[in-house]
Amino acid sequence: MSSNDGIDKLRAIEQQFDRERASVVDRKSLEDIRTRYLSRKSGLLTLQLQNLGQLPREQRAEFGQAANKVKAKIEASLETLQTAIVEREQHSSLEGEAIDVTLPGNRKRIGHRHPLTIVRKEIEDIFISMGYTVEDGPEVESTYYNFDALNIPAGHPARDPRDTFYISEQTLLRTHTSPVQVRTMEKIQPPVRIICPGRVFRRDQFDPTHSPMFHQVECLVVDQGITFGDLKGTLERFHKLFFGEKTRTRLRPSFFPFVEPGAEVDVSCGFCGGPGCRVCKGTGWIEVMGSGMVHPNLYGFVNYDAEKYTGFAFGGGIDRYAMLKYDINDLQLFFQNDMRFLQQF
Numbered sequence: 001m002s003s004n005d006g007i008d009k010l011r012a013i014e015q016q017f018d019r020e021r022a023s024v025v026d027r028k029s030l031e032d033i034r035t036r037y038l039s040r041k042s043g044l045l046t047l048q049l050q051n052l053g054q055l056p057r058e059q060r061a062e063f064g065q066a067a068n069k070v071k072a073k074i075e076a077s078l079e080t081l082q083t084a085i086v087e088r089e090q091h092s093s094l095e096g097e098a099i100d101v102t103l104p105g106n107r108k109r110i111g112h113r114h115p116l117t118i119v120r121k122e123i124e125d126i127f128i129s130m131g132y133t134v135e136d137g138p139e140v141e142s143t144y145y146n147f148d149a150l151n152i153p154a155g156h157p158a159r160d161p162r163d164t165f166y167i168s169e170q171t172l173l174r175t176h177t178s179p180v181q182v183r184t185m186e187k188i189q190p191p192v193r194i195i196c197p198g199r200v201f202r203r204d205q206f207d208p209t210h211s212p213m214f215h216q217v218e219c220l221v222v223d224q225g226i227t228f229g230d231l232k233g234t235l236e237r238f239h240k241l242f243f244g245e246k247t248r249t250r251l252r253p254s255f256f257p258f259v260e261p262g263a264e265v266d267v268s269c270g271f272c273g274g275p276g277c278r279v280c281k282g283t284g285w286i287e288v289m290g291s292g293m294v295h296p297n298l299y300g301f302v303n304y305d306a307e308k309y310t311g312f313a314f315g316g317g318i319d320r321y322a323m324l325k326y327d328i329n330d331l332q333l334f335f336q337n338d339m340r341f342l343q344q345f
């Protein structure tokens with residue numbers, strides 16, 4: 001071998017290195033290429049240098065210089081690649097740790113009131129503002145308070161076990177909030193001005209307008225000189241405050257054993273405003289309550305002087321008020337607790 005052959009070889013190695021360095025992308029490929037060219041035992045360049053001894057003496061210097069030049073070039077090039085790789089690694093690890101302070105945070109969900117609670121409180125607030133107090137009564141009730149003292153005689157269809165959840169012969173889940181009328185009159189003397197919201201129970205199957213448990217609000221006013229006009233005025237005021245000033249209230253003669261006279265209470269349909277629609281079934285009116293003047297027989301049960309006092313009472317479904325207020329067409333939604341529903345309130 002002559003030094004010229006050797007120098008050609010060196011040039012070929014240098015060119016090969018220049019091609020291969022392009023594929024160095026990380027520490028591993030860098031080490032691979034370093035080993036391939038410079039490893040002490042088998043590096044391509046090392047092997048060339050081992051040929052040095054076989055050259056004629058006068059050619060050794062020239063070849064040696066050329067080989068060292070290539071080696072220096074490769075080493076410098078590897079150095080540059082190494083720096084680039086380290087920089088790239090630092091950059092990408094910083095990038096991975098970076099925090100974008102403009103991203104929205106994880107908002108913690110906080111609880112809020114159930115729609116029925118919202119509506120109950122709204123009703124309570126309206127009556128409290130008119131001077132009423134809020135009373136409570138037991139959900140497990142006696143037949144005496146639920147029926148007898150409300151002038152509902154034995155054998156009345158409302159007492160049928162097919163409609164009422166009996167716990168024993170004389171204990172039941174109250175079917176309405178009206179027993180609180182009697183309990184209140186037993187407790188306090190007129191003037192009486194109370195409302196009582198609460199749960200009531202009837203043997204109904206679930207459907208969009210029925211549930212075996214629902215909510216009512218009862219109202220009772222007893223004093224000297226209370227008239228049917230006071231009943232109508234109170235209902236009108238309440239409905240305007242609850243549904244809006246445009247709302248009208250209508251009373252239709254009806255019968256409940258504990259009032260005389262009795263009336264069904266309708267409000268003007270807030271959805272169509274009168275002409276009739278799906279919600280009011282084309283009538284322009286929606287039935288919301290039962291009402292009437294307290295039946296004198298009740299005063300006998302609670303030792304009120306029926307000659308001295310008169311009063312009115314009404315009771316209606318809180319769930320129904322909530323359905324009308326929020327345009328909800330299925331009562332069951334209130335009790336299924338689907339978060340997609342509840343989150344809307």
Ligand code: PHE
Pocket residue numbers: 175176177178256259262289290291292313314315316
């Ligand atoms: N308690 C009656 C019902 O559940 C409603 C009502 C209350 C009627 C007060 C008249 C007076 O249907």
